[in-house]
Amino acid sequence: MKKLLSGNEAIARGAYEAGVHFAAAYPGTPSTEILENLAAYEEIEAQWSTNEKVALEVGIGAALAGARVLVAMKHVGLNVAADPLMTFSYLGVNGGFLLVTADDPGMHSSQNEQDSRQYARFAKLPMLEPSDSQEAKDFVQEALRVSEEFDTPVLLRSSTRISHAQSLVEVGERREVSIRPYSKDAAKRVAMPANSRRRHVVVEERLQRLRQYAEETALNRLEWRRREIGVICAGISYQQVREALPEASILKLGLVYPLPVQLLQEFAAGVDKLYVVEELDPFFEKQIKALGIAVKGKELFPLTGEIFPNLIAEKILGKPLTVPPVIKADSEEPPPVRPPVLCPGCPHRSVFYLLRKQKLLVSGDIGCYTLGASAPLEAMDSCICMGAGISAGLGYEKGNPELKGKVVSVIGDSTFFHSGMTGLADVVYNRGTTLTLILDNRITAMTGHQDHPGTGRTLQGQPTVALDIGAICRALGVQRVQEVDAYDLAALEAVIREEAAAPEPSVVIVRRACALLDKSAKTACCIDEEQCSGCGLCMQLGCPALAREGRRIVIDAALCVGCGVCVQVCKFGAIMKAGEEDA
Amino acid sequence: MPKTTSIVMGGVGGQGIVLASKILAQVIQDHQLELKVSEIHGMxxxxxxxxTFVRYGTAVHAPLIEQRQADYLFALEKLEAWRLLPYLRTGGTLxxxxxxxxxxxxxxxxxQYPPQIIPALEALAADGTLGNFLAINALEVACACGQPKAANVALLGVLARTLEFPVDxxxxxxxxxxxxRFLAANREAFLAGFHAV
Known part of the structure; x- marks a missing residue:
């Protein structure tokens, strides 16, 4: 039976059908739904891990123990997991092991657009890349087979356009695979110099055998059509090329590392003009050119962003598929942009309003609260990667003593567990004085509300121990740890002022559940028009429920959740909860 | 080349574009056609x-739609319609x-919020740039059915008027x-949209 599945749903289905026993991940767009879908299968033990490195390491243990394993993460998550990955390559597996990494060309939801294919070459591991949901499912099954046959971890690269595009998939039944017997093999699995010297030789030999597999596997496919134009491509670019050049011959690579040398030579010999269409890095192109094959790639196509059919047709055929001018509205002015914003009632809003008001240097981090950098809050000085808020914050005051007493590091609850704890230990150990604000909204919000070690619930929603953030901070040696309600503006303002100036490390846990998860009945706020001076101070909150209409400020009662932060900001007492007008 | 129909669906986060595309995808699937649906999550x-992009026909390759390729543009908010207009081909349906x-x-x-969006669209319909232009206040229609959240389904009712699939x-x-538990109100909103134009 055919079902309409996203790439992520298909990857989860593929793992289920392939008899996977264990799966782990840390959420990250566009990879998150893989584990969410796997959680529905009772046969699979699946978990959110604290971060991608931990997820990979737990997965390695499970594979060495004999289980078939899938671990998933977004592309930047693979950076976090790179340390175990590089050495796991030397160890080999026992049960089959598949690591899924989801890239984000075009950066729809990421801080960079690195090309994860480089990791396959770096770690000397095979990597597969599907071009639709059917292949996503099928490739998972083949990847696990290859993992066991070649005793290697295998990578599968997805991307936003694969993970979040739905297409029809023939679904099948689960084929149970027994957990392989475990036996100790320290010479293979204890990575220390004497062992690793031998294992590196094995890795290079394995890569040679994989090169032979690349020549023979059905993952790589020659599609002969007209011979004037030949295109080498993989993943989403295959679909874009089919759309743009329906007559062209194609060498479609399903195994993107290592490359099939003989197949490339055969294809190059069979066409008049040879092209590579690949997003981001010239990963294929450089390897193909190193074989002495003449091919055009990045001299035609950009190194950044996505590549669409029109551009392919324009660069290869000399004319785009469709011809401008596009339909445009009358005015020359582009329509106002609609950037993502903090939701009405978001507990992060008051924090950034006050940080801006107090003119503090804000070392930011990854999560919904990165939106605190946007207008009108604009209260963030830098944002790098998960966990960097705390450690880079320490660096600000170490690097420039004038900044001492002005640096605030901001991090979310899930991100704190992910990689904030080690940074905080560094602040304490090195006698830093930064203030760390932990914005505890009780969930991993940005990726769509996933549980984490602080929520007291597992991936499957089962009760578990809820780790206590305050107790962790105290145990890490922070003497000044306080909690404050994100909606209590006066208390929050006072505590930020006091703690930012404190001559020792301090932590303030700003608590309030994500506004999207608070299902209780809401009483919207309203404006007393007689009291409102139209000063617009409340507009500095950047709340989507507030708007200016001429001189007046209005509240959209359908959007307002009555958090009351604007009530506290107003200097004229002109905003109140509806129904409290006479109070 | 086999004919592929391309529909661009847009709106503001929280308006229910994903649900509307899901319903449409189900209709297309029930007619045994190939289809691809592409959306963006997260930030x-x-x-x-x-x-969201919906493409269907006898064979579909690229899941994405580029400027001037859409046969239909479905917009739950008028500024988004204005913004997404370049996706629509000449003679397409808005x-x-x-x-x-x-x-x-x-x-x-x-x-500034562009003040004259609807009159400008009407002018594009009058000169034939838009082959078909159907506008309703979907929120009001849905509210009248007692379910403001069903505005997406009310507007889907309008789109259904213009597609080749039967209302059933x-x-x-x-x-x-x-x-x-939401089905009755959504059904009512869909039919109200369907009969509104």
């Missing part, structure tokens, strides 16, 4: 512009809700996709 939610949701640059006074297919798909 794009949180009140930002939301964009189905649009006249609802207005101010984006943050407008709320904080950096930019949509009602069947609604029942398959919408949770039971």
């Amino acid at each position: 794009a939610q949180r009140g930002g512009s939301v964009l 189905v649009c809700s006249t609802q207005e949701i101010k984006p943050m640059p407008v709320i904080i006074g950096q930019q 297919s949509f009602l069947h798909a609604l029942a398959a996709v919408v949770p039971e």
Whole structure:
């Protein structure tokens, strides 16, 4: 039976059908739904891990123990997991092991657009890349087979356009695979110099055998059509090329590392003009050119962003598929942009309003609260990667003593567990004085509300121990740890002022559940028009429920959740909860 | 080349574009056609512009739609219709809700909400640039059915008027996709939209 599945749903289905026993991940767009879908299968033990490195390491243990394993993460998550990955390559597996990494060309939801294919070459591991949901499912099954046959971890690269595009998939039944017997093999699995010297030789030999597999596997496919134009491509670019050049011959690579040398030579010999269409890095192109094959790639196509059919047709055929001018509205002015914003009632809003008001240097981090950098809050000085808020914050005051007493590091609850704890230990150990604000909204919000070690619930929603953030901070040696309600503006303002100036490390846990998860009945706020001076101070909150209409400020009662932060900001007492007008 | 139909669906995060595309995808699937549906998650939610592509026919390769390739544009908010207009081919169909949701640059006074969107669209329909232009206030239609959240389904009713699939297919798909407790109101909103134009 055919079902309409996203790439992520298909990857989860593929793992289920392939008899996977264990799966782990840390959420990250566009990879998150893989584990969410796997959680529905009772046969699979699946978990959110604290971060991608931990997820990979737990997965390695499970594979060495004999289980078939899938671990998933977004592309930047693979950076976090790179340390175990590089050495796991030397160890080999026992049960089959598949690591899924989801890239984000075009950066729809990421801080960079690195090309994860480089990791396959770096770690000397095979990597597969599907071009639709059917292949996503099928490739998972083949990847696990290859993992066991070649005793290697295998990578599968997805991307936003694969993970979040739905297409029809023939679904099948689960084929149970027994957990392989475990036996100790320290010479293979204890990575220390004497062992690793031998294992590196094995890795290079394995890569040679994989090169032979690349020549023979059905993952790589020659599609002969007209011979004037030949295109080498993989993943989403295959679909874009089919759309743009329906007559062209194609060498479609399903195994993107290592490359099939003989197949490339055969294809190059069979066409008049040879092209590579690949997003981001010239990963294929450089390897193909190193074989002495003449091919055009990045001299035609950009190194950044996505590549669409029109551009392919324009660069290869000399004319785009469709011809401008596009339909445009009358005015020359582009329509106002609609950037993502903090939701009405978001507990992060008051924090950034006050940080801006107090003119503090804000070392930011990854999560919904990165939106605190946007207008009108604009209260963030830098944002790098998960966990960097705390450690880079320490660096600000170490690097420039004038900044001492002005640096605030901001991090979310899930991100704190992910990689904030080690940074905080560094602040304490090195006698830093930064203030760390932990914005505890009780969930991993940005990726769509996933549980984490602080929520007291597992991936499957089962009760578990809820780790206590305050107790962790105290145990890490922070003497000044306080909690404050994100909606209590006066208390929050006072505590930020006091703690930012404190001559020792301090932590303030700003608590309030994500506004999207608070299902209780809401009483919207309203404006007393007689009291409102139209000063617009409340507009500095950047709340989507507030708007200016001429001189007046209005509240959209359908959007307002009555958090009351604007009530506290107003200097004229002109905003109140509806129904409290006479109070 | 086999004919592929391309539909761009847009709105503001939280308006229910994903559900509307799910219902439409179910209709297409029930007619045994190939299809691809492409959406963006994550940062794009949180009140930002939301964009979904639906393509169907006997064979579909690229899941994405480029400028001037869409046969239909379905917009749950009029500024989003304006923004997405370049996707529509000349003579294409625009189905649009006249609802207005101010984006943050407008709320904080950096930019102005374009005042004349609907008259400008009417002019494009009059000179034939738009082959078909259907606009309703989907939020009002849905509110009248007692379920403001069903504005997406009300506008889907308008789109259903212009597509080749029978109305029963949509009602069947609604029942398959919408949770039971919201089904009656959504069915009512769909039919109200269907008969509104």
